[in-house]
Amino acid sequence: MKCEILYPGAFPMVRVYLDANETVKAESGAMVAASPTIDIESKMEGGFLGALSRKMLSGEKFFFQTLRASRGAGEVLLAPTVPGEIVLLELDGVNEYMVQKDGFLAGAEGVKIESKMQSLTRGLLGGEGFFILKIGGTGQLVLNSFGAIHKIELKPNEEYIVDNSHLVAWTSTTTYNIEKASSGWIASLTSGEGLVCRFRGPGVVYIQSRNPGSFGNWIRQFIPVSE
């Protein structure tokens, strides 16, 4: 499987080349177009219960679709729902990424996806919900973000503070704590930041340049109210 990002920027698309009989897992509904040699199978990654728990708990789509080049090599075009950048990551079997529930776009056959329960504080306050996706295994992983995607590399014990709704993915070698943005609660709330995550290296944190929740609030004022 080879991936190529087309139209990088706000409205990108991924072209995935598949050899004969190769497969790619994609978020359901992500396929834009495909060669006639490609078959679409709906597959419940991690079995029925795994898929059910992912749907009920992390809010991810119940099914991932599996696209198989069953009648010879071909290509698939994939695109995320929201406008924003796409990033390609290479998983080597040792690396593991925690991905917030909307961040997954596609992954090679060897990529393993599980739902992971966060601790109570992280779940309540972290802004990603109680369940996130834990993605490991081997092969290419395609993530998408809302807005531009920015990579932060942390050295051992290096710290960085991220507003909680801007998180896309982070490696499992990092740790993070939820904190108030300012020293007092009032200042935390009035600064518009509220709660932030203090990440500690080593590892990599991917963040998105826009906050989906804030965007939703902003756009709501332009939506006509119908009786």
Added chain:
Amino acid sequence: MALAPNALCFGDGLPGAGVPCGVELCVEGLRVGPMGPSSLEDQVVAFADMAVEAGGLDHDQLVVSWGSGSSARTVYVKDPALIVAFRRAAPPQLTAHLERAAEQVRRVRHSHRLVWGTVLGILIGLGLLLWFGTDLMVEWAVARIPIEWEQKLGETVHQDFLSKETVLKDGPAVSAVQEMTQRLTEKIPNNPYKFQISVVQSPVVNAFALPGGYVVVFTGLMTKAESGEEVAGVLSHELNHVLQRHGMERMVKMLGLAAVVGILLGDQQGLTGLAKQVGMELVTLKFGRAQETEADVTGIRLLSDARIAPDGMIRFFERLSEKDKERVELFSTHPMSAARAERLKAELAALPKRTPEPFTFQWKTIQDSLGASELKK
């Protein structure tokens, strides 16, 4: 020797996401080898030169660091088998540190389990409290409401209802119902209620009871019933709704729910409005299924005590069950008539056999007085 990658190495000059590397135990310590081309060199780190701790998002990874300045390196190992082997092989001065690290992992996991367990426990507890507790609380509250209050409440609703209906004041039908009521109420031990039965002109095949002892029988029930015993069965059922204070229980439940909603939403206007609505709802009251079954069972006992043939009640439900075919029991407040008839038969079998005494009236005459023959066409 080529190792499979099982760890990530971090340090100056290495990529931020870490370099996959192979780590294995050797006599001196750990052998760390790069995987593929990278600036990480193959090396053996002696136990004496390394610092060890637990790390990673879930504190379940072994973090080994050595060197200083720009040559400082940190390795994150996730493979549980390797971690166990390392803990066995490491010298005691390191092991103490490691045990602390392992203890830390256990503590973090334990506290996570504890927190989730507590949250789950509280949720289940709340659910059980709501499920079982409300009935007990309602019974407790109803037991504290004086009968006089209940009678006043019932009277208001009763008057309100009758003002819109045609009430039969006298005639054979009213006398028949009065005879049934008298024979039934005589046999109620310690009856605190003064029962008042009204016969209302209406084709509805039904009867209902209000709190305080107000029972309404529709003429439709009397024209459809095949004997006085059938009507007496329904009457006995309704009287027992009153005796078991089912209407009050239901009202307390609804008011309680409204009060909780009112407290949560702070809607006081809605509260008074709801109280009125609940009052009116009593007229079209549908008792819960548990209450229905209770009234059925106590009703047939009362019939037996009053020496009224109890099979009239059973026959009535059997005939009702023929109309039940399309109903789904799960969604109805009244149990299915066929099931009710079965339950009543079982209950009847357990009761002592008593010779029934017939009523003084002829059922046919009563029905004729209501124009039943005309209605049946």
